[in-house]
Amino acid sequence: MRIRSSFFSIFLRSSSSSRFSSSLSSAMSPGANGDLMKSRVTVVGSGNWGSVAAKLIASNALKLPSFHDEVRMWVFEEVLPNGEKLTDVINKTNENVKYLPGIKLGRNVVADPDLENAVKEANMLVFVTPHQFMGGICKKLKGKVTGEVEAISLVKGMEVKKEGPCMISTLISKELGINCCVLMGANIANEIAVEKFSEATVGYRESKEIADTWVQLFSTPYFMVTPVHDVEGVELCGTLKNVVAIAAGFVDGLDMGNNTKAAIMRIGLREMRALSKLLFPSVKDSTFFESCGVADVITTCLGGRNRRVAEAFAQSGGKRSFDELEAEMLQGQKLQGVSTAREVYEVLNHCGWMEMFPLFSTVHQICTDRLKPEAIVHYRDHKA
DSSP states (O other): OOHHHHHHHHSSSSSSSHHHHHHHHHHHHBBBSSBBBHHHHHHEEEEEHHHHHHHHHHHHTOOOOOOOEEEEEOOOOOBBSSSSSSHHHHHHHBBOOTTTTBBBTTTTTEESSSHHHHHOOOEEEEEEEESSGGOOOOOOOTTTTTTSSSSOOOOOOOEEEETTTEHHHHHHHEEEOOOOEEEEEOHHHHHTTTTTOEEEEEESOOOOHHHHHHHHHHHHHTEEEEEEHHHHHHHHHHHHHHHHHHHHHHHHHTTHHHHHHHHHHHHHHHHHHHHHHHTTTOOOOOGSIIIIIIHHHHHHHHHHHHHHHHHHHHTTTOSSSSHHHHHHHHHHHHHHHHHHHHHHHHHHHHHHGGGGGGHHHHHHHHTTTTTOOOGGGGGGOOHH
């Protein structure tokens, strides 16, 4: 069964984008007292990448006259080993001691464990949580996000439904009734946190003005952001590259060498492009040459958490589960590649595309113990 691209854009191809654009412009125009009606930003998520996103945004909110200084960050409350609540420690020390230790977030970052309260009065929402939690978050926020609100998703992953895959930006737009851009790129959070130079890509649908606002909010001298008119392409790059990183980790764990790893990365990028264009014919080839594309594949396959845990999995001969390794190695952070590989496999099976994507299907079969890690270089020999 072939999924038509119109299914994915049913909630996105409307006149609402121009309404959001004009409302954002009016929000930044002078009010009755002559002052700017400033935008309020909330970051929904406080893990490693979420904390870095809050740091980037907070530094710019202090400089840009069109934004309130305060940046709220929703924190899933946890109790630390010393008995203190994570939210209290963040607000006291200005540091996420669990997920980004040693980095000051900015005095204008306020951690809030109450999701509804965190987004109240915000008209710019930044979503950055593990993708498996986004369905629940959207349900909690449905009907609570009011007025003219813009969103951007830094979430890598998709939901698979009986009708086919649903991208996270689509989920946000459908559930909350708001426009949603995406930001993806070659972004290892710990490197950006210490202000090493990096790039990212903002994908937008119709309003370049809104995209430019997000670019302005995230850009720093060490974090260069470029807008691209291709939400689906940018988001699928950020999603699918984690599957390629799992494959690269298998190669590293089996000490197969650089040539093999380069081959797996190239084949993975080819399958990323092919699947993206099957799902969304509007996806642009040029998107794969942006930071969200080839650059993200390279950095994730060299230094990302998915590669690292997959390497340990292969070194154990597949005898240690990904759940066990995740708990041991990531200190509360979540893998994305294994769950995304499963979701991609479901899409391929649903659409009858399995034989067209042998690397993607093999990664899932290795993750689920149907094949040994060594099968990663014999993927053409295995039928799903």
